[in-house]
Amino acid sequence: MKKITLRTGKERSLVKRHPWVFESSVARGGGDSGETVRVESADGAFLCWAAFSPQSQIRLRAWSFDEAERIDAAFFQRRIAQALAMRARLAVASDAVRLIHGEADGLPGLIVDRYVDTLVAQFTSAGVERWKGVIADALLAATGLTRLYERSDAQAREWEGLPVQTGWLRGEGETAITIREHDWRLTLDVAQGHKTGYYLDQRDSRRRFADAVKQYGCQTVLNCFSYTGGFSVAALAGGAGQVVSVDSSGPALERAKAHVALNGFDAARHEAWDADVNATLRRCLAEGRRFDAIVLDPPKFAPTAAHAERAARAYKDINRLAFMLLNDGGLLYTFSCSGGIAPDLFHKIVAGAGLDAGVDGYIVERLSAAADHPQTVRFPEGDYLKGLGILRR
Ligand code: SAH
Numbered sequence: 001m002k003k004i005t006l007r008t009g010k011e012r013s014l015v016k017r018h019p020w021v022f023e024s025s026v027a028r029g030g031g032d033s034g035e036t037v038r039v040e041s042a043d044g045a046f047l048c049w050a051a052f053s054p055q056s057q058i059r060l061r062a063w064s065f066d067e068a069e070r071i072d073a074a075f076f077q078r079r080i081a082q083a084l085a086m087r088a089r090l091a092v093a094s095d096a097v098r099l100i101h102g103e104a105d106g107l108p109g110l111i112v113d114r115y116v117d118t119l120v121a122q123f124t125s126a127g128v129e130r131w132k133g134v135i136a137d138a139l140l141a142a143t144g145l146t147r148l149y150e151r152s153d154a155q156a157r158e159w160e161g162l163p164v165q166t167g168w169l170r171g172e173g174e175t176a177i178t179i180r181e182h183d184w185r186l187t188l189d190v191a192q193g194h195k196t197g198y199y200l201d202q203r204d205s206r207r208r209f210a211d212a213v214k215q216y217g218c219q220t221v222l223n224c225f226s227y228t229g230g231f232s233v234a235a236l237a238g239g240a241g242q243v244v245s246v247d248s249s250g251p252a253l254e255r256a257k258a259h260v261a262l263n264g265f266d267a268a269r270h271e272a273w274d275a276d277v278n279a280t281l282r283r284c285l286a287e288g289r290r291f292d293a294i295v296l297d298p299p300k301f302a303p304t305a306a307h308a309e310r311a312a313r314a315y316k317d318i319n320r321l322a323f324m325l326l327n328d329g330g331l332l333y334t335f336s337c338s339g340g341i342a343p344d345l346f347h348k349i350v351a352g353a354g355l356d357a358g359v360d361g362y363i364v365e366r367l368s369a370a371a372d373h374p375q376t377v378r379f380p381e382g383d384y385l386k387g388l389g390i391l392r393r
Contacts, residue, residue, distance in 0.1 A: 002037045004029035004052070004060065011041040014048055014062060017378045019108050021050070021060035030054065033161070034130025036063065036071045039157040051108070051127020055161030061108035061127055072231065076131060077138045079106045084142055090371050093207065096179040098200050098372040099143070103379045105372055109156070112139060113196040115177045115188065119148040120196035121169070124156040136169050147171035149190045151197075155303070166191065182207050184233050184263050187255060194252075198226060201337075201369040201385050202297065206234040208365060209295065212389060213238030216331050218292035222284070224318070225279045229256025229270075231295045231333070236265040240293070246273045246280050281321035294322045297387075302340035311338055312349050319353035323361070326392045332361065335387035343386040350388055365389025 006014075010025035031037045031052035039047045039060060046067045050060040063071045083105040087097055099119070100112035109125025119139055123129050136148050140348075148170040157164060175191035181203055183293065188197040213221065213235050219242065223237040229252075235243045245256045253272040260270045273280060277298070284291075296318055302311030305308035315336060322332055336346045356359060367387030369375075375382035 002029060002031045002035065002052075004031070004037050004039045004050070004073060005044075006039065006041055006047070008042040011045075011047050013169075014039065014065070016063075017065055019048075019050075019062040019103055019379065020058050021062075023059045023226050026059050033126075034126035036127075036201045051125065051130070053126040053160055056126070056159050058159075061103075063106075063108075063127070073134045073138065076107075076135050077142070078367050080135075080138050080142050082106070083305075085373065087343070087372055092370070092372055094179060094181040094200070094203055096181065096198060096200055098370075099139075101267070101373050101382075104374045104376045104382050107135075109160075110135065111154075111196065113198075114143065114145070115179055115190060115197060117145055117147060117178055118190060119143065119145055120151055120190045121148060121194060122154050123150070123152045123162075123165075124154050124160065126160050126162065129160070129162055134167070140222055141192045147173060149175065151190065154195075181230070182210070182237075183361075184237065184259075186228065186230065186233070186259055187262070188228065192251070194227065199230065199297075201373045202230065202335075204370040205333070205335070205367045205387060206230050208367065208389070209293075210234035210238040212331055212333075212365070213240050213293055216391065217330070218331055220291045220327075222291040223295045224281070224294075224322075225297045225299065226256055226272075227252045227297075229253075229259045231297065232256055232270060233263050233265075235293065235295075236263070236269060238262065240269070242269060242271075244271045244273060246275055246277055248274065248276055249321070262298075269272055279320060280319075281318060281325060284320060284325055289325065290327045291325055291330060292327050293333070294326060296322055296332070296334040298335070298337075300338045301336070302338035305340040308338075308340045308345070311341060312330050312345070315341070315346070315349045316353045316356070319350050320357045323354050323357035323359040323392065326359070328392060330392045332366075332392065333367070333387060334364075334368070334390065335385065337385045339381055339384040341386075343383065346386050347388065350390070354390075360393045361390035362393060363388055364391050
């Protein structure tokens with residue numbers, strides 16, 4: 001077993017059971033890509049078993065802090081069983097569920113979503129890449145399913161020096177799938193959709209949005225960064241009369257239109273605008289359009305904390321415009337999925353946007369990822385998705 005020795009004092013995060021060690025903390029030692037290594041402090045004390053990433057800034061990701069634990073097939077079977085047991089205790093209102101959520105499930109770099117009878121996995125660290133075959137077999141054995149599609153095309157692969165890999169890892173067949181979410185039906189393609197096919201993390205917020213649209217009597221809704229129209233279907237279900245989906249992806253908007261029909265809503269109640277959100281918000285303002293509810297669910301503007309400042313300006317700008325486009329008493333559902341923007345910073349950004357717009361609002365909802373995308377106490381980076389529901393005063 002290869003040994004890695006950390007610099008003096010650099011064991012601090014591991015002692016707190018945080019699973020990452022950065023390149024600059026390593027004094028001596030190395031390994032092959034994804035190889036299991038023994039990590040020791042400068043004075044030779046055992047810290048953890050970890051996967052070595054020769055190319056990543058995150059040089060080590062801890063598998064286990066238990067010196068007696070072996071990192072073998074049984075280890076992965078145990079971690080997967082634990083993750084599935086946690087999901088089994090949740091009342092997820094869908095047949096599409098995140099089964100493995102990386103660090104939070106003790107499997108750094110592994111994402112697994114189940115869409116009805118199909119598993120979709122992203123292997124984004126050298127460690128899980130090395131154990132891919134073992135993990136794939138363990139996932140199928142634990143779920144009793146036979147199909148596993150690989151979507152290892154996330155940007156994080158690049159930082160690990162791993163090539164893009166997509167396609168069936170186990171089983172084969174149709175990649176188009178229809179899921180049920182709450183009372184709605186939604187379609188996706190695991191080969192072509194964003195991430196693993198759909199944004200499951202917003203499931204609970206889509207439900208709350210439907211309820212809020214109903215409760216506050218919102219008639220006109222602007223769904224920005226709509227992707228395939230999940231929040232648009234929610235708005236229609238909540239009784240909105242007129243809903244606009246805005247996205248820069250044509251195929252996503254085609255699916256949004258199909259979702260309106262699939263869920264039995266009149267196509268006349270929905271418009272799909274293939275456009276840039278920023279330009280659209282400015283155009284609506286210039287044209288004097290106003291809405292009773294606006295959703296802002298942008299992509300990750302700040303992949304890491306280093307991008308936070310520029311991202312903060314971008315978030316502030318769209319939120320300022322949205323505040324100005326809301327009717328009095330209107331509802332803003334605004335999100336950030338940037339790990340580099342902490343919830344309190346996001347709150348400050350939205351506050352600044354309101355100030356610039358000359359608008360105040362009541363915070364009526366604090367939103368986060370659905371519970372099958374768990375956060376753990378030891379891994380604050382897991383708190384990536386945050387949102388606020390705000391009623392304009
Ligand atoms: N709200 C969606 C998920 C949104 S993901 C849901 O509930 O499923 C972010 C979306 O923003 C993606 O669909 C992407 O195509 C779109 N997007 C990214 N930049 C954009 C831009 N500048 N203008 C419009 N859409 C954009």
